[in-house]
Amino acid sequence: MTSTSEIHIQGTCTDPTQRAQAVLRYLNAEVLADLAAKVVLATELDLSPAHRETAQNGLVAFCSDRLLGHLAATDRALYAVAAGAAETRLLVRTLRAHHRLIAERIAELDHAGSAGEVTAAAHALAALLGACQLIERDVLVPALAALPGVDLSVLVEDVTLLLDGGILETPEILDVREIPHGRRHPRIFGSYARLAAGQSFVLVNNHDPKPLRREFQATFPDQFGWDYLESGPDRWQVRIARLSVDG
Structure with a gap:
């Protein structure tokens, strides 16, 4: 569902x-503000x-549902594409490490037995999310927008679709032979990233x-299938399957 703020962004940018970057900033600010209030x-x-x-319990429920859902949508729509480019691959690893730390803090919050433990885990969680969003805004998103063959507006549409509970369209065949080499891996x-578990x-x-x-093995270790259907000499066909939605 498109919010009033998103409509304003779309109408003024x-x-x-720039419009895609503004929508991302709004989505991130919204989830961070909701987390801070809780x-x-x-x-x-x-x-x-x-x-x-x-x-x-309300904070844990928010984090387990809304926050982790937000991070998963960002990872699937943005990080997976950035992981395919040498310029942004290491940055994605850093951001995914932040996501793992956030998940650990949520688990600590869920098991916290004292007010002090709740406070420590909650404040660490908010700080991690803020740092992650800052890296996304100032480093990842501009770098992603500059990658050859990447349309940031399409990726942001994917983020909003996933956040609304939608399903990304899945390609059946991706022929990259006519795509310049520098643009192939982000496209692949x-x-x-659009595949659900079990799709290919x-x-x-x-x-x-x-x-x-x-x-793929470095980015999605043991989470993908790779089956040669044709092996040269002029054409190679490989069925790439998503075995897991993790990572």
């Missing part, structure tokens, strides 16, 4: 890339033990994509 409720207000426990990783697409290439397979 004319450049597609952290205050669970840690800083003078609540009775019963009410504090209720606030803690973007197609992979056929990659058609004019050489054996062994380097691509190594990149």
